Each structure stands twice: as structure tokens, then as C-alpha cells.
Amino acid sequence: MARPRSPIIIIPARMKSVRLPGKPLADICGAPMIVQVWRRAMEAGLGPVCVAAGEPEIAEAVAQAGGVAVLTDPEHPSGSDRIFEALGKADPDRRHDAIVNLQGDLPTIDPAIIRRVMEPLEEGAVDIATLAVEITREAERTDPNVVKAVAAFDPAGGKRIARALYFSRATVPANEGTHYHHVGIYAYRRAALERFVALPPGLLEKREKLEQLRALEAGMRIDVALVDTLPLGVDTPAELERARAVLAQSA
Template structure:
């Protein structure tokens, strides 16, 4: 496999305006995320944005960036466009989408995201972690994976939901929104219209499942901090200041 890591970034966050440029440990958050991706050392890294301020901050830090259209509905659409800009000769057969608000993600987790693609039956790979906090099991903001085991740390996803699922005794898994796509799978995915369950649950990955695409989940030990609010930002600053 020849991965390309793309990090979508937009300034129009509703809960934390200007989020990509929020300062964390002396650097913009988007630069912190790019540095984590570079540390993974598993492929070329580029930031995909529609804002010149983000583009300048990233390139000033010595990281590649590309300017995409400003009308994309999702990060998946943005990285699909960016893949054609960064790699027009299609030398990279795997596209890793690292969200631009994960400044504390570790390199090992990014590398783990491509491991399920060793199975040719897998179209899209993603990450999960067992839920240990009882409050998260009923929190609709924590997306759960319903899956069938393929190995000790590998699931085939059957469903993703905001509800507490599956029912009964056994572990629940928190979905971590980092994806590794086979390039053809990404292109197919973004060409599909939003699906019924995707619209109902507000979970984009359900579109792929409804279309019959296979999503496999690598189970890792920790959930990286996603920065959505000012409180999250302060937590990320504390973590990366140490």
C-alpha cells in the first residue's frame, strides 16, 4: 500500500470559530495535527483547505497544503478533490483522512488505521476503542460501533449509532472518526447521495454501509481528544504543554 494522508480543514466551525488556527503549545492546531501525521511516517502528508489563512499557516510551517473548493459538504468530499490535486498520477492507492481537530492523536493510531486494508475484502478502515466511562455509553455524542469480531482487535462494522448498542452483556466501542479508504472506495463513496440512515443518525459512514461497502475497525487503546469547544481546546493545550 502507498498511503496519502490528507487533513481537511475549514474555518467555519459553529462551536469554535477559527478552530484550525487556535493556538496550542505555540502552534496552530492544524499544524499540530499535521505534525502528528508526519510522525506516523506512513505516507505523504498534505492539508486540504478552502481558506487562505489556513493555507498560509500550514505552508509557513513547512507542510504541504492545497486550496480546494469552498462548497464541499464534508471533509470526505474535500479530501477527494485534494487527492486529485496532490496525486494526479494516482501513485497513492490509499487515502487516509485525519480530521483537522485531533491535535493529540498519536502516530501509532494513524498507522493502525491502514492495517485492516491488508484484507482485500475491506473497502474502508477506521478506528475504535472500548468504552470505559459508563456515562459515554448513553451519550449520543459518542458514536458506537456495532460489529462482528474478525480478530482480537478487529471488527467488521455492521452499524454505527448514537444509541447505546448493542444491547446485553459485553463491551461497547467508541468510534474514532479517522478513515483509511482504498482510493476507488473513496471515489465511489463521495459519488453516492446521502442515504436514509446517514440522514437520520447524522453519521456519514452509514452511507457506505447502506451501499454495501465493507468497513473494518481496528481497536486501539485510547480515544484521541477531538477539539469542538473552548473546553476541549483548553484540555488539548494542557496535554500538549507537558
């Protein structure tokens, strides 16, 4: 299968955050957070960018900034379901053969990291691509909120893309060695996204509460690209202040 030639970035966003309600519209250096994420996606230069908005106020904020947004069902259970609905509305003619699912709470992400998620799809057998970063803080190894990607990277040998064998909230693999923090950005071949959203939830997915395990259980191939920096995800007021400080410094 050939490398995708026409990707689209879709950013799912909804107002119902448990820890930081209304966060897509939280002001960061004079712009709503969702607009800052949209800007980083545009700077990546991969292709068009569309926000999959769960509520009209999100779509309005993006439109006011000059971006494109489509309204989606606010009750979608996952971001992948939201981007799939948005894809059908934004690209009914099926011009785009790959979809980058970029989280809507990464306002400071380096656009180069967004570009990197497309690299594993150069291998024709790969259905879905994602990212990981080496864990350097000891507490993260045992933190169940830090999802670990199990893949046989060999950075010293130049192997910075590897097949995902598993994802877990547990500390895996066992024994001494490097562990990798999964970065939840995905690139799907269009056919892979269509297949994925049609699958029933998997047993391991429900046990670990990790959606990507559904794909592995179904025999889909996920490859992971290793990056050097963990993007700042904004889920709390403290993280929002950090994002404001980072973007203020770079302005």
C-alpha cells in the same frame, strides 16, 4: 485485492466551526492547531501529508510550517468530499492507492493510532478502514454525541479487527456487554473513496446523521481496528485548553 503500498494522509480543515470558530488557527504551544495535527501525521510515517484547506489562511499557516496544503471549496458538505477534491489536486498522477482521512482537530493524537487505521486494509475485501475504542465511562453509552461502532471484537481471543455491522448514536448492541466508541479516522482504498463520494446520501445516513452509513447501505465493507486510547478532539474552549496542557507537558 492487495494491501495498499502508497498511502497519503489528507487532513480536511475549515474555519467555520460552530462551537469553536477559527479553530484550525488556534494557538497550541506556539503553533496553529492544524500545524500540530500535520506534525502528528508526519510523525506517523505512513507517507506524504496534505492539508485540504477550506480557506487561504489555513493553507498559509501550513506552508509557513513547511507543509503542503491545497485549497478546496469551502462549501463542501463533508470531510470526505473535501479530501476527494484535495486528492485530485495533490495527486493527479494517481500515485497513491490509499487515503487516510485524519480529522484536523486532533492535535495530541498518538502517531501510532494513525498508523493503526491502515491495518484492516491488509484484508483484500475491505474497502474502508476505521477505528474504535472501548467505552469505559457509563455516561458515554447513552450519549447521542458518542457514535457507537457495532463490530464483533474479541480482545481476549486476540481479535482486535472486526467487520463493521453498523454505526449508531443509540446504545447498541442491546443487553450487557462492551460498547465501542467510534474514532472518526478513515483509510480508504482509492477506488473506494471514488465510489463513496459518487453515492447519493443514504436513508440511514440521513436518519442517524452518520456519513459512514452510506457506505454500508451501498454494500461496501468497513473493518474496524480496536485501539486503546481515545484521541482528544478539540471542539470547545475547554478542550483547547486540555490540548495545550497535554502538548506543553510532552514538550
